[in-house]
Amino acid sequence: MEFNRRILIVDDQSDLREQLAQLLLNSGRQNKTAQLVKSMRARLMGFVDAPDKNRDAMPKYDIDTAGQGQEAFEMVQVALKQNAPYAMMFVDMRMPPGWDGIKTAQEIRRIDSNIEIVMMTAYADYTQEDMVREIGSPEKMLFIKKPFHSEEICQFAYSLCAKWNNLMIENIRRRWLEKLVLNLRKIKQQDTSSETYHRIMEAYLGFFHSTKGFAAEWLPDRKEWVVHTFSGFPEQKVILKMLKQNQTQMLDTNAQSKIEKLQIIPLREHGTSVFIAIADAETSEDPTWFQCVNMLNLASLDQIEFIRKIEQRLSGNLPVQVKELRQIADGLKRKYADDPEILKLSTLLNEI
Structure with a gap:
């Protein structure tokens, strides 16, 4: 933006x-x-x-x-x-x-x-x-x-313009997050069509303000890669070449990683090995965003639904939003006390 x-x-x-x-x-x-x-x-x-x-x-x-x-x-x-x-x-x-x-x-x-x-x-x-x-x-x-004083005017302009832009970015990310959660829910329900993967990739690109990425799947029976959708790459052959060169590293990972300046986020569900790759993400220097999103990918269907319902309650008011996030953290702890990944997400939310 x-x-x-x-x-x-x-x-x-x-x-x-x-x-x-x-x-x-x-x-x-x-x-x-x-x-x-x-x-x-x-x-x-x-x-x-x-x-x-x-x-x-x-x-x-x-x-x-x-x-x-x-x-x-x-x-x-x-x-x-x-x-x-x-x-x-x-x-x-x-x-x-x-x-x-x-x-x-x-x-x-x-x-x-x-x-x-x-x-x-x-x-x-x-x-x-x-x-x-x-x-x-x-x-x-x-x-x-x-x-x-002239410095007061300059400081107001500088700070308030920055505040406006930060709130707009926050609102955009919230909308993309809602789309991401809805489409991850489809994956949990075994809707593994290319259109669903395209929407998930689109949501990731929008959330991280990137224009370059892809969704690819490893087919173990055929021992080959399939690219479901991509954006910002000149052609599919470029992606397939990169996947083959980094195949061992990608298939060994169960969490978000980085390969050739791409943030790799695995979507492992029902025995599949699907990966979302995002390039030039604005938040790439802060791994917390990717940690939270990766935990969302690993969550079960009822956990996804629970998070989606609470996420819909978030308002655009920043102090209220922080309060809501902490309430989410407490709710996650109570509902999924035995799930280590969700407890990690709860801890991250409480640190905001």
Whole structure:
């Protein structure tokens, strides 16, 4: 998923809108005074500073501005229709003659529940409690008093854009996890069609944000590999060659492993030897995700059903989700106290 740094600035004063926009567009760059000092230092002392290694890593924001709340509302509507939502917005409290900041935030929150909102005010028209009550979703709303420091604005933008993107990734993974659980359930019910394996591979690719992988099966009677489905490889022959070269290692493993930069996840059920391979997984540096998913593969049908029902209860609210995960861990311990693999999964969930 491409990182979203779209920001909407809503203020009736055009000069303030422009100042905030320029501040964010130049975030992380040296100001003119610092540049002048650096230039004089080079001329007088013949000393040239080393290039800034972090220059290219500075955030690059996509900034839009609106002078009235109604205009901002329409811009958010268009952004949603174009599947290019804003990650956050700065909203002034007083914007005559139209909607004030509270009304603007209320209406925008009604159509976009994910947007992060920063309320800007120099007055005491509303208390923080009033704003929370009127707008809702306090976990996605912050307040800042005018006059504010430029570093505060930059930090809000950086942190809230990162928060928005992390929550979107989390929501995407939850949806892919639901699809994965449903299709693993089919495997447990002996539905071993190529279409089922394709859906499982697709769910893995989506969950780990990868576009390259395959599902292959070893047929011991015929002593050969069958590739059920693949994505991102030029042709099936490339996969078969790799499988033959790593055959011993793959058939000896009962857990997630890594072969030729591919994460290998075995699906062993009803005597089959099916393997899902995922390349370039975003979470490959953190093996915990793969450990959890691998334990899910090894679970029995009633365990899969139990996990699926609890997973459906997870909400998008991060604190609530963590609480739910810990409840899942306790439930797993009680229901499957004699299963060592499920107990490992329970321990991992409790560590979140």
